[in-house]
Amino acid sequence: xxxxxxxxxxxxxxxxxxxxxxxxxxxxxxxxxxxxxxxxxxxxxxxxxxxxxxxxxxxxxxxxxxxxxxxxxxxxxxxxxxxxxxxxxxxxxxxxxxxxxxxxxxxxxxxxxxxxxxxxxxxxxxxxxxxxxxxxxxxxxxxxxxxxxxxxxxxxxxxxxxxxxxxxxxxxxxxxxxxxxxxxxxxxxxxxxxxxxxxxxxxxxxxxxxxxxxxxxxxxxxxxxxxxxxxxxxxxxxxxxxxxxxxxxxxxxxxxxxxxxxxxxxxxxxxxxxxxxxxxxxxxxxxxxxxxxxxxxxxxxxxxxxxxxxxxxxxxxxxxxxxxxxxxxxxxxxxxxxxxxxxxxxxxxxxxxxxxxxxxxxxxxxxxxxxxxxxxxxxxxxxxxxxxxxxxxxxxxxxxxxxxxxxxxxxxxxxxxxxxxxxxx
Numbered sequence: 208x209x210x211x212x213x214x215x216x217x218x219x220x221x222x223x224x225x226x227x228x229x230x231x232x233x234x235x236x237x238x239x240x241x242x243x244x245x246x247x248x249x250x251x252x253x254x255x256x257x258x259x260x261x262x263x264x265x266x267x268x269x270x271x272x273x274x275x276x277x278x279x280x281x282x283x284x285x286x287x288x289x290x291x292x293x294x295x296x297x298x299x300x301x302x303x304x305x306x307x308x309x310x311x312x313x314x315x316x317x318x319x320x321x322x323x324x325x326x327x328x329x330x331x332x333x334x335x336x337x338x339x340x341x342x343x344x345x346x347x348x349x350x351x352x353x354x355x356x357x358x359x360x361x362x363x364x365x366x367x368x369x370x371x372x373x374x375x376x377x378x379x380x381x382x383x384x385x386x387x388x389x390x391x392x393x394x395x396x397x398x399x400x401x402x403x404x405x406x407x408x409x410x411x412x413x414x415x416x417x418x419x420x421x422x423x424x425x426x427x428x429x430x431x432x433x434x435x436x437x438x439x440x441x442x443x444x445x446x447x448x449x450x451x452x453x454x455x456x457x458x459x460x461x462x463x464x465x466x467x468x469x470x471x472x473x474x475x476x477x478x479x480x481x482x483x484x485x486x487x488x489x490x491x492x493x494x495x496x497x498x499x500x501x502x503x504x505x506x507x508x509x510x511x512x513x514x515x516x517x518x519x520x521x522x523x524x525x526x527x528x529x530x531x532x533x534x535x536x537x538x539x540x541x542x543x544x545x546x547x548x549x550x551x552x553x554x555x556x557x558x559x560x561x562x563x564x565x566x567x568x569x570x571x572x573x574x575x576x577x578x579x580x581x582x583x584x585x586x587x588x589x590x591x592x593x594x595x596x597x598x599x600x601x602x603x604x605x606x607x608x609x610x611x612x613x614x615x616x617x618x619x620x621x622x623x624x625x626x627x628x629x630x631x632x
Contacts, residue, residue, distance in 0.1 A: 219350050219357075224405040228345060229357055231399035232338050235296060236365035238392030241373035242303060242327050243268070244476065245385040246320050247458050248377045258593075260317065262455050262585020266578035268324035269451065273575040275332045280567020281422035283333070284560065288341035289403050295330040295337070296397035302326040303390035310383030323386075336570065340562040343554055345405055355554070356491040359547045365480070373473060426564025430572075435556055436565065438614030439549055442607045443573025446511070449603035451580030452587065453514060456600060460593040461531075466523045475531040482539025489540070490547035499619035503548050507608035510541025514601040518594050552619065 219225060250264055283291055306323045309315045338358065346354045377385045430436045461467045461475060486506075494502045513534045520527045557565045587596035611617060 219346060219353055222346065224345050224403045225354065227399050227403045228338065228341055229361060231292065231396040232358055233361035233365065234392045234399060235334055235396035236362045238299065238389040238396065239331055240365045241389040241392065244373040244473065245377055245382065245389060246324050248373065248472065250317065250320060258459055258585045258588040261459065262582045264320060264324055265455055265581035267321050268328040269577040269581060271325065271329035271332050272570060273578060275329060276567045276571035276575065277423045278419060279332050279336050280426055280564040281419050283336050283340055284564055288337040288344065289400060291333050291337035292400045293397055295334040296393045296400065298330045299327050300390045300393035300397065303386045307383040307387040307390060310381065310386060315382060336566050339566045343559055343562050353491055355550045356487045356547050359487060359543060359550055422564065426561060426568045429561055430565055430568045433556060434615045435552055436569070438611065438616045439553060440569055440572040442610045443569060444576055445610055446604060446607035447573050448576040448580040449600055449606065451577040452584035452600040453597065453604065455581045455584030456588045456593050456597045459588055460597055464593050465520060465527060471528060475528065475535060478532040478535035479539035482536035483543040486540040486543025487547060490544050493544065494548050495621050498621050499548055499552060500617040503545055504608055504612045504617050506541040506544040507611060508605070510538045510545065511604040511608060513537040514604060517601065518598040
């Protein structure tokens, strides 16, 4: 552990365990984001999947969030996060490796994609809850904002390599190669996180531990009773539902309406990454200068509003591609600023023993509606066409900053309150 007397950023990076977590989480997010693009693009470009099939494929990959999040939170609070992350990395590498092998033998069709999407989605639920809880166990409270800035920066920066690499490999080589690349990232994450040596303090196991439902209820009650966390849940749910619909239509709109190649689609999506890097840097400074509430509401409104420009685009000209790059860059920058700030709010007001359950509860509420959003996006595209559907879904994304503006989140100042009973560090 780094010297507790040194609050500077350098002391965080001198922590070898944090570096291992950061490298592993970065590789894992690259693999996850690549697979989120590889599987849908394979379905659209190779299997000629329709809008309803694409919506169903995305929904299957997102359904584990709804089914598992609450249970995972209760389990992670009683397990060592290193163990959880290592096992889930291994599982995802095997699932995508199997998909690559099936593709090489010509067996990779929609049924296989559905199975792989569900498996990767389920294991990702475990990993995402575990790495968020792991940070709190590895670093001091005064390092959480910088730690989150690094982790969330790499997560969104994975949107550079993930979509770009996935789209390019599907377009220029093959789906099996693209799936194998994602598997390789998970293998790298496995090797990095396995090297973490910090012995985590987890609750002692009693002969009769609390029932899983009681632990889940404790997490739910804590979030419901905390006004800031409750607002985070509602705003996240509004955003994720609308964004899932947007992305389903978006992945149809770019290749079919704008006639962009898989490589161009990956490039457009990858522009989110450089924006996210900027957003992560801003997140380490702006909340402390202007206040967390002002930053949250303003950044969410600007980032989500950028997608309103996409339905107005036509053709595959250089101007269209430049516009897409700009929209995704702006969305990435302000979206990442929101992500890091929200994460700092959640982790700061939550006791250590509740971190996993609170993260899982917010994931459950916030991300649980994404399968329905994906299905709705596919349905709207079938009925109204992609352009109109994209506009409607993009307008829906603005509900998130509106909810934050009307909540206690908007009034958060430059410093965040610690959870009750937490000693000042």
